[in-house]
Amino acid sequence: MRRAAAAATEPLGAGVRSPRPSRAFGRGLAALAAFALAAAGRPALAGESDRAGAAGTGGASPAAPPAGATLEGSAELSTYADTDNVTVITPTARAGMRDDAEGWRLGARYLVDVVSAASVDIVSTASSRWREVRHVAGVDGEYGPGDLRGAASASVSVEPDYLSLSGGLSPSWKIDDDHVTLAVAYALGHDTIGRADTPFSVFHRTLVRHQMAAGASFVLSPSSILWLGGDAVLERGDQSKPYRYVPMFDAATTERVPRGAHVALVNALRRDERPLEQLPTARDRYAVTGRWLHRSSWATLRLEERLYTDTWGQLATTTEGRYAMDLSERLTLAPDVRLHVQSAAGFWRRVPTVSETAAGVVIPTLRTGDRELGPLATVTVGADVRLALGPRVAATRMALVFRLVGIHTSFLDALFITSRSAVFSAVGFEGAFQ
């Protein structure tokens, strides 16, 4: 069971608000109250919001804030295909309204994941190709009458065997004459994990997530911003996959099961016992992130490093770099590269073994076949092209965005496969109407 994608589509040119608290206060409070009761979307740290480049970092637009509200809309269609026979098609739509002069924003989004998989994990259990559709809906909003700004969001994800609800708040505070923005966030998630074709009333598990984050952005110079932050996620509940069976081996056969062992070899050497996956029922995740952005006269360099650890014993480092170049007034090209390396969870065993005692066969209490809990390294290289269909500053602004990404993962200690290559592509449209 996995974490889902965050949805944050950068809007067309965000001006900086010049709040008029007396007029905006009531509307903002009403908006926040509505979100607290209804809610969805990605409650990014307020300092991380799509306005953060200007407002969250204490920046100031060279232009006056636009008068009146702006309607925004975007749509994206993305596809994913990999060498492990998994394909995903994801259409996404987002709509919203904002008033930068009064300092508020409201938004809603909806996406559908259509997954088709015949991966080696499925083949190894003699199952046929598997298809599933996931629906995600969310709302989010922000309001900031001055240096203090608040954001709220909530979302729901529904699929035949999984229901996830999440909601959160994320205030931020600008200090030191807008040179520093402090931000905190909290979100509560409640997942119901079931089995396909089985009502939740017959079988389900519950997973609760408390997600906390805190950070600060610093204006280092007229062209540089630094973000330092940390986040913690406390997960409680059994998130073992109810479909994943783990092959067991005798200790004597360990040497005969190499990395990437073929399904046929595994089936020939494994024991008859094939228990379901069993993971620990609590997991605490911690990460720290540093991000540096620098803007030259025609390009923006973005460098990011994230360090991760958790109570399952996994360590990880993720390094990203992106260079967005303004090739013309309307055309932007942004290549990027990403490297992710992680160690195995403490209970990870490529070849899990049983022990035989006088009382019978003893199966390991904790066991998994999820290779994403093993050691791996992923290299991602991509680029996006953004073509504005009109002037950057206009009452009606539209843009097309294209993205193409190549992903290669090396599984350093896993059964069945040693690597996976994938291609991700997306085409999107963004519009803003004032």
Place this chain on the structure above:
Amino acid sequence: MTMRVAIALVLVCAGCTRVAPHQRSRLAHPSMTQTSSAGPGEQHVRAVQEGAVGGSLDATSGCGCN
């Protein structure tokens, strides 16, 4: 721990220069956002394929696997 964080913040702030509002046009450029360049589809791919993720503050989902 608190002291170390405070010292780190002081050191960072010490490296900052005072930037007047009229000097912030580059900071206000849309590309200077903290938001990830990855869209919802791509972020979902990462979330599914990497165990060492978390903190997306969003609704989660099944694994898209067996």
